[in-house]
Amino acid sequence: GGIITQTPKFLIGQEGQKLTLKCQQNFNHDTMYWYRQDSGKGLRLIYYSITENDLQKGDLSEGYDASREKKSSFSLTVTSAQKNEMAVFLCASIRGREQYFGPGTRLTVL
Amino acid sequence: GEQVEQLPSSLIVQEGASVLINCSYTDSASVYFPWYKQEPGKRLQFIIDIRSNMERKQNQRLTLLFDKKTKHLSLHITATQPGDSAIYFCSASLTNSAGNKLTFGIGTRVLVRP
Numbered sequence: 001g002g003i004i005t006q007t008p009k010f011l012i013g014q015e016g017q018k019l020t021l022k023c024q025q026n027f028n029h030d031t032m033y034w035y036r037q038d039s040g041k042g043l044r045l046i047y048y049s050i051t052e053n054d055l056q057k058g059d060l061s062e063g064y065d066a067s068r069e070k071k072s073s074f075s076l077t078v079t080s081a082q083k084n085e086m087a088v089f090l091c092a093s094i095r096g097r098e099q100y101f102g103p104g105t106r107l108t109v110l
Numbered sequence: 111g112e113q114v115e116q117l118p119s120s121l122i123v124q125e126g127a128s129v130l131i132n133c134s135y136t137d138s139a140s141v142y143f144p145w146y147k148q149e150p151g152k153r154l155q156f157i158i159d160i161r162s163n164m165e166r167k168q169n170q171r172l173t174l175l176f177d178k179k180t181k182h183l184s185l186h187i188t189a190t191q192p193g194d195s196a197i198y199f200c201s202a203s204l205t206n207s208a209g210n211k212l213t214f215g216i217g218t219r220v221l222v223r224p
Binding site for chain 2: 035040041042043044045048058059090092094097098099100101102103104
């Protein structure tokens, strides 16, 4: 078996701050995803990567950057945190058709 | 782009009753429809899927029906248990190969009362 880990679990930032979220998987999966989960809005795709050094924009990429320097890791950067923003960011990787999700990073911006 | 709508947004049932969750999508080119479940405090997990060349799929107490003509799916959960309490997400994809992009619905929150 394998696992996806996300760090940190909780992230508190200030308005305008640049914040980085990290995701690691040991499944050896090629494709990885970053989603944002807001209450009442479901999951929205921010970025995905089909292999090391590949980046593809999702529907919600504005305001975010991503980096896939190694097959096992996928980072997401909030380029300028918005005041009162609250959301959970979920990382996932895929084997075949099934996506495996991490536990999430909960972001709060003061 | 693809839009996925789910109804109802929430429901409460008594243990042992059945649950029906409806899902509709807009892009007729979508071919693959996985469903995920998120129990309180736990990760999203895959529960069942269906491809556009199928009409029905069953996995134990879960039955997934697909109508390509109306672009509609429904997930039926029978003999519910408290462990079925979760948020259920419908999703749609234009491909069923690796690297697929999923568009998710907003989720249906199900509470099963013992």
